[in-house]
Amino acid sequence: MSDVALLPQVTAFLGRRQGHFIHGEAQEGQGAAFSVTNPATGDTLLTLKGADEAQAHAAMQAAQAAFAPWRDMPTLQRGALLLKLADALAEEREALAQLESLCSGKTIQLARMLEIDQSVAFLRYFAGWAGKINGETLDVSLPSFAGEKYTAFTRRQPVGVVVGIVPWNFSIMIAVWKLAAALVCGCTVVLKPSEYTPLTLLRVAELATACGFPPGVINVVNGSGALLGPLLIGHPACAKVSFTGSVATGNAVNRLATEQGKRVTLELGGKNAALFLDDLSPEEMVNGILEAGYLNQGQICAAAECFWLPEQKMEAVLALLSERLAAMPIGSPLDEATVVGPLANRAQFDKVLGLIEQARAEGDEIVCGGQAQGGKGFFVQPTAIRVASVDSTLMREETFGPVGSFIAYQDAEQALATINDSPYGLAASVWSHNLSHALRISERLEAGIVWINMHTFLDPAVPFGGVKGSGIGREFGSAFIDDYTELKSVMVRY
Ligand code: NDP
Numbered sequence: 001m002s003d004v005a006l007l008p009q010v011t012a013f014l015g016r017r018q019g020h021f022i023h024g025e026a027q028e029g030q031g032a033a034f035s036v037t038n039p040a041t042g043d044t045l046l047t048l049k050g051a052d053e054a055q056a057h058a059a060m061q062a063a064q065a066a067f068a069p070w071r072d073m074p075t076l077q078r079g080a081l082l083l084k085l086a087d088a089l090a091e092e093r094e095a096l097a098q099l100e101s102l103c104s105g106k107t108i109q110l111a112r113m114l115e116i117d118q119s120v121a122f123l124r125y126f127a128g129w130a131g132k133i134n135g136e137t138l139d140v141s142l143p144s145f146a147g148e149k150y151t152a153f154t155r156r157q158p159v160g161v162v163v164g165i166v167p168w169n170f171s172i173m174i175a176v177w178k179l180a181a182a183l184v185c186g187c188t189v190v191l192k193p194s195e196y197t198p199l200t201l202l203r204v205a206e207l208a209t210a211c212g213f214p215p216g217v218i219n220v221v222n223g224s225g226a227l228l229g230p231l232l233i234g235h236p237a238c239a240k241v242s243f244t245g246s247v248a249t250g251n252a253v254n255r256l257a258t259e260q261g262k263r264v265t266l267e268l269g270g271k272n273a274a275l276f277l278d279d280l281s282p283e284e285m286v287n288g289i290l291e292a293g294y295l296n297q298g299q300i301c302a303a304a305e306c307f308w309l310p311e312q313k314m315e316a317v318l319a320l321l322s323e324r325l326a327a328m329p330i331g332s333p334l335d336e337a338t339v340v341g342p343l344a345n346r347a348q349f350d351k352v353l354g355l356i357e358q359a360r361a362e363g364d365e366i367v368c369g370g371q372a373q374g375g376k377g378f379f380v381q382p383t384a385i386r387v388a389s390v391d392s393t394l395m396r397e398e399t400f401g402p403v404g405s406f407i408a409y410q411d412a413e414q415a416l417a418t419i420n421d422s423p424y425g426l427a428a429s430v431w432s433h434n435l436s437h438a439l440r441i442s443e444r445l446e447a448g449i450v451w452i453n454m455h456t457f458l459d460p461a462v463p464f465g466g467v468k469g470s471g472i473g474r475e476f477g478s479a480f481i482d483d484y485t486e487l488k489s490v491m492v493r494y
Contacts, residue, residue, distance in 0.1 A: 003334035004108055010098045013203060018048045020055060020222055021205035023062035024215025030055055031223050034195055039105035039342040039349075040332055040377040048198065050223020056231040059219040063161040063188040064237035066216030071158050071186040079130025082180060084211040085204075086123035089116060092207060096172065096200055098334070103197045104168060105342040105378065107333045110296055115200075118458075119176040125460035126180035126480075133185060133481055140491065151492050156485035158186030159263060160239030163232045165225065165253065167245045168344050169299040169400075171197035172204060174267075177475050178242045179218060185484035187240070190219045190232055194245075196345045198222040225249065233257050240484065243267070244301070247398075247424075247469055254472070265473035265483050267301070267465055269398045270424030274304035274455060275415055275441065277432035282316040285309065286324055288431045289317070289404060292455035294325070294382055297343055298402040302427040302449070302456050302464075306395055308415045311408040318384060318406060322368035325382040330373050342378040343401060349378035352401030355394065356383060359405075363388045367406070390418055412441070420446045426470035429455040448474070 019029040029049025036045045051059070070078070089096065097111035106115065135154035142150045164178035171193050179189050193201045201220045208218050221228060229249075233241050233256050240263040243253045250268040257264035274292045276285045292304035309317055333341035343349045349372070356370050369383030382402040387394050394405040409415035419428065428447040432438040435452070442450040448466045451457065458464055458476070465474035473483055 001335045001337040003332050004098065004336060006098055006334075007095045009095050010102075013095075013099065013199070014046055014102075018046065018199060018202055020051050020059065021202050021218070021220040022055065022059045023219070024209050026202065026206065027055070029222065031227070034223070036103055036196070036199060037345065038102055038377075039344050039346075040334075042346075042376045042378070045102060048222065050195075051221040051228060053231055056221055056228055057235065059190045059221045060161060060232060060235040060237045062216035062219050063190050066214055067158075067160055067188045070183075070188055070214065070217050075130045075133075075186075078184060078186065079127040081211060081213055082123050082127035082130070082184060085208050085213070086120045086127065088207040088211050089123065089204070090120050092203070093117070096203060099203065100172060100197070100200050101333045101341075103199055104171065104344045105333050106296060106344075107338050107341045108336055111333075114296075115170060115172045119173045122173070122176050122460045123180050126184045129184050129481075133485065135487070138489075148493050151494070153490050155488050155490065156185070156481060157488050159484055159486055160187060161237045162187045162189045162240045162242055162484065163238050164189055164191045165229065165232075165241065165243045165245065166191065166193055168194035168196040169296065169301070172200050174244050175201050175204070178244075181475065181480040182242070182484050183217065185481065187484050188217045190221060192221055192225065192228055192232060195222070195224060229253060230256060233262060234260055238262055240264070242475075242483070245269075250471070263483070265465075265475070266471040267475065268426070268469065268471045269301050269400065270426035270466060270470040271306060271396060271398055271422060272302060272304045272427045272447070273306040273308060273419040274429045274431065275308045275412070275419065276310065276313075277412060277430065277434065277437060278310040278313070279433050280313075280431055282313055282320050285313065285317045285431070286320045288429075288453070288455065289321060290324060292429055293404045294328075294340075294402055295456060297340060297380070299344060299348070299400055300456055302458070304427075304429060304455055305399060305403070305405060306419070307404050307406045308409050308419065309406060311410050314386075314406070314408045318367050318386065321384055325368050325384060328382055330379055330381070340379075340382055340402065343380055344378070346378060348400065349380065352380050352399055352403060355397065355399050355401075356385070356403060359385050359387070359392065359394050362392055364392050364394060364405075369402070396422075416441060416444060420444070422446075423469045425467035427451070427455075427466075429453075
């Protein structure tokens with residue numbers, strides 16, 4: 001097999017000087033230079049300059065200036081623009097997917113189906129909220145002394161400028177979650193992509209401008225999060241921060257935002273578990289494990305990393321899983337036949353290999369994989385590890401890689417208690433033909449989202465977010481409205 005041919009517009013985009021998108025225009029950076037690396041080859045794709053303080057300020061000012069006209073635009077017009085952007089992304093599907101695949105190592109098939117198709121679906125879903133974000137009328141019980149009457153109503157008003165900080169694993173889709181929800185509520189946005197994947201959002205912002213979004217409604221600034229985070233969050237125009245990323249950075253963002261009195265939503269990582277009940281066959285369990293743990297080389301925040309299997313099925317499951325993992329085609333992410341691409345960057349590659357080494361040192365058993373896949377890129381074999389005990393590092397620390405940790409249980413109730421004994425709680429799944437049993441377990445699993453007989457599927461209508469150390473707030477569904485609007489009460493005497 002061979003790579004898909006790069007479209008001319010992708011080559012042209014990479015040949016342009018890239019930087020930021022501020023007030024409806026592409027701009028070169030004035031700050032420190034950094035390179036974007038193709039994780040499949042380790043080669044530099046291009047070098048760009050990050051935003052300096054003045055550019056961060058300019059982006060916030062642009063968003064602030066655009067806010068009032070955007071808020072006051074008829075709501076359905078805002079919804080129509082989101083629909084136009086969805087259509088533009090659908091038309092640009094292949095070019096965006098190729099660009100994303102080059103920067104992040106995501107396979108071209110996943111880039112098309114998840115990054116782009118899902119972004120289109122989320123944009124259309126949020127566009128559908130236009131005209132439906134309502135307050136309520138209230139029954140006021142103040143006493144009347146001279147025939148006067150009272151009424152009251154509430155309205156939902158956009159909070160203002162939203163700073164959206166996004167990670168590298170789904171650089172378009174996660175940003176679209178934030179911008180679509182914010183924009184339909186009447187907020188404007190400044191987005192800060194990861195330094196590893198700064199390019200695709202610039203193209204999305206260009207497309208938005210071509211669709212008719214007014215200048216300043218969507219701004220993108222690139223560069224170091226440690227530098228830009230405080231500048232954007234601390235800017236007086238910032239009304240809300242919506243952050244997706246690691247627990248450590250999320251906690252720092254939370255401290256900063258809270259000190260500054262800014263609203264904050266955090267979608268963080270964790271250590272997600274999948275619990276397989278005894279009634280399933282080994283083959284059914286393996287199908288579930290592959291879905292839950294290995295998509296996008298495991299670089300999905302909601303992916304399962306700890307797999308709990310009934311003791312008597314463990315050997316059969318690991319034998320079959322090893323066969324299936326070893327047969328997965330590893331290679332160039334631009335090859336349509338590839339199932340396993342590289343990890344997205346050198347730091348992630350080193351981290352995952354380091355955790356595998358640590359597992360070896362702690363006496364965990366590497367059942368299959370466990371090595372880098374040679375060559376120049378950041379490839380790691382899909383790996384299954386039977387952990388020595390619940391105290392193994394791999395049962396607690398997020399790998400964010402193609403590494404499943406497997407542990408046997410005798411008693412499902414005991415397994416459930418141990419799964420819940422975690423500082424995190426983003427996602428979990430329970431697998432069984434016995435829906436009654438699975439539903440009862442789902443009630444007690446401590447996670448923001450619990451799947452039954454499925455894992456990792458996200459739908460714009462279903463709220464998503466973590467409990468405990470995995471986050472604050474919810475995205476999607478109707479939950480986003482509270483996040484991006486303030487409730488205003490109006491009382492009237494008449
Ligand atoms: P990081 O937390 O390292 O980075 C996330 C973003 O924060 C990047 O844009 C980064 O910029 C920026 N950043 C870094 N330092 C600061 C700072 N001091 N202030 C403000 N922003 C800052 O996460 P990764 O990009 O490594 O993403 C992987 C992590 O994200 C995993 O732990 C995963 O679980 C989590 N994640 C959670 C999801 C969820 O919905 N719960 C979804 C996807 C990922 P830069 O890198 O340019 O410095």
